[in-house]
Amino acid sequence: MPSTPLPESPGFDAEGTRTWQLLLRAEKMAMPLSRAATSKYKDQLVAVRVLGWFLKDFWDHTSRTDFGLLLYHRLITEISSCYHTEQPVEVGHSKVIQLGLSYSNQLLRVCRSDTGPTPTPSSDVSHPSFDAMMVDSTINGMKTAPKSKSEAKIQALVRDGYRCMISGILDYDSVGDQDVPVTMTQCAHLFSEFGQDKDKMFGLNEVVQSLLGGQVNNLGNVLTMSDALHRKFDEYEFWLEEVDGQLNTYDLRARHEKFFRLADNPRRRVKFEVDQGVLALCAEKGLLPPPLPNRNLIAIRSACARVAHVSGAAELVVQLLRDRGETSVMASDGSTAPLLTSLLLHAPFDRITT
Template sequence: MTSLPAKVPERLRNRAHIVSAYDICLRLEKSLQQATDKGEDVGKSMINIRILGYLIHFVPTDQGLKTVVDEITSCKDDFALLNVGKMYYDHYIRAFRANKGRIPTPSNHASRPSFDKIADMMKATIVEAPQSHVEAKKNALIRDGYRCVVTGKYDARSVKDIRELNDLVLSDPRLRREVTQCAHIFAESTNSSIEPGSAKRNYAATMWAVMTRFGHEKLPAELNGSKVHRLENVMTLVPGFHADFDQLTVWFVPTGEENKYKLEATETLVLRDYPEYVTFTTPDPVNLPVPSPTYLAIHAACAKVAHLSGAAERIDKFYRDMEDGTTLDPNGASAELLEHAIFELQAAGYKIIV
């Protein structure tokens, strides 16, 4: 968790209403810090106010910035302000962080046929409109050249199944193979297999409402149902990078050059095994589009806000506590853990009966 910078970004310092909104965040952060220094428990309040402050720094659209500023300045008291921060914690950060990377990724069917040529494999396996994770992975592998888009390692199963690819890897000792996974930018659990009236649908609706207020009105339709598997929302990754990406530990930053990104992370060590820059390519820009820069920008903003505000660290702690704990504290110390667990179950589609 990192304290809010003393000022807004330089490009915003001549916009009085934005500065005023940010000063409201700074004031409450200072008040909460004073309470903490006195030994008082402020719970998630510090995280919630820092989420709002860091959104002013990193929200990826002008409409999103306007929305956050308007929401801050319209709050009548600190309680209302913290509730706005909590809403973004629940329905922006958790939308990317909760449950992603914690469920085993489906693999291709064991009886997949073998091919002599890469072109033959492409013709036989490309799916026009992917309806499932497996179909999305097939298309992503074709677009990404059967390699992880970050490390360049070839998909181990594809090397086994395509003789031409096998010969290529054998011919160059510098080439490596590894199991790869189909990684979604927006989690496939967010918007697929949602029953009408379910808690999962209510959760998704609130998350999409946040995206709409940020100026991304088309996102709910673009990623509705099985459309979450569209190529713009997926990429081929090795498991290690996939986990880092899903846990908001690493993100893609545009360079100004089309489809070229710089990798950034929560700490330098995370980037040790990865290249500084990643360029997305495709053999067919029309039918096999590269990952969406809009989706990646939303993910990057979320990752930075989650890391700096302390939200990501708190979510990680909850996951550890949920895995390690077997009973609830009778004195109420586990109340927040229980609240978090209930939220996760509702987001996953379970109905909670009290």
């Protein structure tokens, strides 16, 4: 999706409207910079729009999290801090662009950096749905957060009834010889670890870390998902939006309608539930049931997906990764200078994967 211009009237409160006017002016300054021959990727323009569309998303979806307008006001504070009365306003616009680049880098890296296959467990477990001892051991282990992605996958598979949470299709390694549709699954994270830039991110890093309790493999951050859907999830091709008044129920929203024609048959509405057998065993053992994916993490992740597309950030990353993969060396005639410039603007870039 091409980068979408910021609207003139977003419908904010007075504080937000004042900040929005600054963003509109910064966007106007970034336009000629992005039309320059050395700015093939429109980095500066996308950076401003990342901030603007996040601000609007936090305002429009305030009821989707337990934080109200916290992130909205934190972002206003970050943007406003770029401007000082003793400096030209253009300097403030330049700082806003740098702020937008920082947010774009952090958010895309945090949500896209953990896309590889789930490691195979050290123990050779086949058909775990028929292995009562393994299930019992896994449930006992749910007293603490998983220590690894491999352990998280096993716990999530048990919690989710050995099904992809999005399609409802059973996991290939868990069904034995039953004559039913199956799929290969992965352990999908809503968020991976944040980088070192912890003083920024309009408080987002603090919110996510508090929800995770410092444990990225916490089951509240994990979904069992088929290989194909996991990849599309990491590419922001679809996201989940909570259904009002229906606990743990989400509508799937996709960038393209063709997403719903995938072979893994994603449903348009999903309800997350702990497997009934697991609930019974937890009750028998006097244990709390394992947590389902956290609604606040899902809401924040969905905001990232929406903003990544409407701002043009997702398209920019895809294009950069494609061009980087096709360019083995930098050309002496300067033709690859835009690529090098953008890669430097988006450093550290090596943690963003396809």
